[in-house]
Amino acid sequence: MRVYNTTCCTHSLFRFMPSSKLLGYSNSNNFHSVISPSFSKTKTKTPKFSSFISATMSTVSTDKNQTHTHPLQVAKRLEKFKTTIFTQMSMLAIKHGAINLGQGFPNFDGPDFVKEAAIQAIRDGNNQYARGYGVPDLNIAIAERFKKDTGLVVDPEKEITVTSGCTEAIAATVLGLINPGDEVIVFAPFYDSYEATLSMSGANVKGITLRPPDFALPIQELKSTISKNTRAILLNTPHNPTGKMFTREELNTIASLCIENDVLVFSDEVYDKLAFDMEHISIASLPGMFERTVTMNSLGKTFSLTGWKIGWAIAPPHLTWGVRQAHAFLTFATSNPMQWAAAVALRAPDSYYTELKRDYIEKRAILVEGLKAVGFKVFPSTGTYFVVVDHTPFGHENDVAFCEYLVKEVGVVAIPTSVFYLNPEDGKNLVRFTFCKDEGTLRAAVERMKEKLRK
Amino acid sequence: MRRVEQHKWDCKFFMFGNWNEWYLAQGYGGNATSFVQVRQQRQWQPPQRGWLKCNVDADFHNGETITSRGLCIRYDTGQLIYARGFSSLLLCNLVAKRLEKFRPTIFTQMSMLAIKHEAISLGQGCPNFDGPEFVKEAAIQAIRDGKNQYPRGYGVPDLNVAIAERFKKDTGLIVDPDNEVTVTTGCTEAIAATVLGLINPGDEVILFAPFYDSYNATLSMAGANIKSITLCPPDFAVPIEELKSNISKNTRAILINTPHNPTGKIFTREELNTIASLCIENDVLVFTDEVYDKLAFDMEHISIASLPGMFERTVTMNSLGKSFSLTGWKVGWAIAPPHLTWGLRLAHTFINFSTANPLQCGAVAALRAPDSYFVELKKDYIAKRAILVEGLKSVGFKVFPSNGTFFVLADHTPFGMENDVVFCKYLTKEIGVAAIPSSVFYFNPEEGKNLVRFAFCKDEETIKAAIERMKKKLKK
Numbered sequence: 001m002r003v004y005n006t007t008c009c010t011h012s013l014f015r016f017m018p019s020s021k022l023l024g025y026s027n028s029n030n031f032h033s034v035i036s037p038s039f040s041k042t043k044t045k046t047p048k049f050s051s052f053i054s055a056t057m058s059t060v061s062t063d064k065n066q067t068h069t070h071p072l073q074v075a076k077r078l079e080k081f082k083t084t085i086f087t088q089m090s091m092l093a094i095k096h097g098a099i100n101l102g103q104g105f106p107n108f109d110g111p112d113f114v115k116e117a118a119i120q121a122i123r124d125g126n127n128q129y130a131r132g133y134g135v136p137d138l139n140i141a142i143a144e145r146f147k148k149d150t151g152l153v154v155d156p157e158k159e160i161t162v163t164s165g166c167t168e169a170i171a172a173t174v175l176g177l178i179n180p181g182d183e184v185i186v187f188a189p190f191y192d193s194y195e196a197t198l199s200m201s202g203a204n205v206k207g208i209t210l211r212p213p214d215f216a217l218p219i220q221e222l223k224s225t226i227s228k229n230t231r232a233i234l235l236n237t238p239h240n241p242t243g244k245m246f247t248r249e250e251l252n253t254i255a256s257l258c259i260e261n262d263v264l265v266f267s268d269e270v271y272d273k274l275a276f277d278m279e280h281i282s283i284a285s286l287p288g289m290f291e292r293t294v295t296m297n298s299l300g301k302t303f304s305l306t307g308w309k310i311g312w313a314i315a316p317p318h319l320t321w322g323v324r325q326a327h328a329f330l331t332f333a334t335s336n337p338m339q340w341a342a343a344v345a346l347r348a349p350d351s352y353y354t355e356l357k358r359d360y361i362e363k364r365a366i367l368v369e370g371l372k373a374v375g376f377k378v379f380p381s382t383g384t385y386f387v388v389v390d391h392t393p394f395g396h397e398n399d400v401a402f403c404e405y406l407v408k409e410v411g412v413v414a415i416p417t418s419v420f421y422l423n424p425e426d427g428k429n430l431v432r433f434t435f436c437k438d439e440g441t442l443r444a445a446v447e448r449m450k451e452k453l454r455k
Numbered sequence: 456m457r458r459v460e461q462h463k464w465d466c467k468f469f470m471f472g473n474w475n476e477w478y479l480a481q482g483y484g485g486n487a488t489s490f491v492q493v494r495q496q497r498q499w500q501p502p503q504r505g506w507l508k509c510n511v512d513a514d515f516h517n518g519e520t521i522t523s524r525g526l527c528i529r530y531d532t533g534q535l536i537y538a539r540g541f542s543s544l545l546l547c548n549l550v551a552k553r554l555e556k557f558r559p560t561i562f563t564q565m566s567m568l569a570i571k572h573e574a575i576s577l578g579q580g581c582p583n584f585d586g587p588e589f590v591k592e593a594a595i596q597a598i599r600d601g602k603n604q605y606p607r608g609y610g611v612p613d614l615n616v617a618i619a620e621r622f623k624k625d626t627g628l629i630v631d632p633d634n635e636v637t638v639t640t641g642c643t644e645a646i647a648a649t650v651l652g653l654i655n656p657g658d659e660v661i662l663f664a665p666f667y668d669s670y671n672a673t674l675s676m677a678g679a680n681i682k683s684i685t686l687c688p689p690d691f692a693v694p695i696e697e698l699k700s701n702i703s704k705n706t707r708a709i710l711i712n713t714p715h716n717p718t719g720k721i722f723t724r725e726e727l728n729t730i731a732s733l734c735i736e737n738d739v740l741v742f743t744d745e746v747y748d749k750l751a752f753d754m755e756h757i758s759i760a761s762l763p764g765m766f767e768r769t770v771t772m773n774s775l776g777k778s779f780s781l782t783g784w785k786v787g788w789a790i791a792p793p794h795l796t797w798g799l800r801l802a803h804t805f806i807n808f809s810t811a812n813p814l815q816c817g818a819v820a821a822l823r824a825p826d827s828y829f830v831e832l833k834k835d836y837i838a839k840r841a842i843l844v845e846g847l848k849s850v851g852f853k854v855f856p857s858n859g860t861f862f863v864l865a866d867h868t869p870f871g872m873e874n875d876v877v878f879c880k881y882l883t884k885e886i887g888v889a890a891i892p893s894s895v896f897y898f899n900p901e902e903g904k905n906l907v908r909f910a911f912c913k914d915e916e917t918i919k920a921a922i923e924r925m926k927k928k929l930k931k
Contacts, residue, residue, distance in 0.1 A: 106604060165809075306604045
């Protein structure tokens, strides 16, 4: 049997490992088995490890005459990645009955008018293959919205591609436009699919770390990293996990460097409607930038329908070409009835967005005040529904250990941020909480932490 | 349209166009006698003189007419501007090398042509009738019940269970819903995840031509070394000697599709046994696309995973869309032993992360449909097939027997056109019926030039109307 990962051990349970790069840690106690393994067949609590962890899987007892374990197989482009942290933390939340302030999905539902539109679309029989790059009316609605938001006029037919969520927009953009060896700059911390998708395309990834307290763009570092050899920069604003929003000055700096060096920009703007303390700016709207930018967005965060997986990429035709080619072979088309509903959603009146922001600003206040009262050092979050905090007052050695403790002993789930960095050391003091939950849940979580979390 | 040389930073190019509106540009570094009308910041600028330095690093597509694309050019002033070309202009779309040889899929092209000419579409394989009410209502109920947030990445738990139950009913195999079933956004994504998750650049993969067009593209994306074995009319049987000489210990995987699109062939037990023994002998994986398994008419569908020694090396892919006439829902799945599920789940996580929650809930209801649903489905399609096949024969096509799927392949040569693409365009424009030229499903298009594919996943009136149009106007 061909083996694509080289380690295999006799332990019968699969251990959580954020990524193999964490194996570089010098401390020996970092890798406690935090999470219920997704491949586990047993129900017992997983014992702790104090040393090197490797992945294996349990013996599958089936009728298929398979009585021996096989080493896991994965292509080289993905071998250093493991199950996404979000899935693992959500599973842990269920297991321990913890309040989940980890994965970024609301525990309240989307608006009725959007849900009803989907129901109507299903009833009307919009259930066959949608046009590959999007139901025409949705492309138009996206263009209308983009014009309202940025002033840019785009062609719905040639400059918009609908994808299965923004995750697929990123995958299609990267696989469609990046060649092996191309240099791509990412800002750490970053959403975990960026690194994996860039790895799938064979890119040469260069990370620039945004640091607390304000996670400002380190301009000198950017200038020294970017060059005519750079193919693209991956940008996320408002930024997950820090809640930072790139300022006009920062975007202007990035823009001029990109123009000077002929670099593309892939901009993930899914949280653009959750911009609280300052205006969201799409880099594509800056002079000279539309021609070189792929702007990605989705329905889920703005309309509290993260499970519908409707996203899109807006780009000039010569970039849309590559995005569409990859999309055609990744999923071909996106779910038809949900697209019809998304068109309705995107035509929501301004009052919807005003209400959304107001609501989230209140939730943010509850969480932030609460976390400060508990004793965290909280960094200001200007957008998204995330906030990043420093957990070191509580004396745990790193973010993974802290999150494990928080789930098991306190009953609250947060996300350890080290998985969002190329170098996990950069994130070991930070954990991410989300406030996309109803106020009662946020208060309950804060209460649990006040009660049980001790410095 | 002229040929263009490619350079990374500077480019010589010539373009045609209406000189009033567009530009004739001369090569770089030379005399500037160019008139350019460009669009900058979405505002039109008056024509300007100045020499143009073109900055592209993609391959040019040569000799093809593509309309309405853009070209990036850079002024010597250093600003990047966007200039739009006239039709029949050479384009420089930027696309990664792994996809550069692919064009918009044939399905999109033919659908658009069909719309343009108001042709009856027997091309793309999607029904013109709706899915069953009980499945639609299940999805609607899920939306109402608030199942609208991220489901578990590898599938709503109840759907994984329903898939496992269905698989057991169909094959006798017991699989673990949590460790051996992964839900994907349609079978297309199952294929993409399986290939990107398990195939390394340079891995040898065997493919049977004709094949669904995403196989080739996805294997290219993975950098696979593809070996194609052609299934030939009239019965499209597996050429065993050719397979034996192509498969070796260097082969990483073989991709099969049964029931087979576009031929309608169903791989027989003998053929599958042969493939199985060769795979076991050479330690080869099998990726099997079985989306049409419920449309197996003349013989039993067999999942190769159920043959002795095969489950541990097989990824079995399927979807909701064909069995339940809901092709636009994009709910698919891959069933594989844990050590293969691992790679494909990782790829799925980063391609897509998860699949639409409420539609997965609808799929749960679908997969628990009573046997009568599937019996009715087959009966219905058998009747439709009869109408189409008899009709095509009476029009004058040579029709190959189709045992499964909702496709049938026909030889168009009695009508005297030079190849399948020409025939299909003629059929769409002059006759008003759309079919798919099958050459796109082959590595060597020559092998498909006599064949076109018709779909009978349409209501009976539509099929009859298409036959009537062909009877009236299609002459040998």
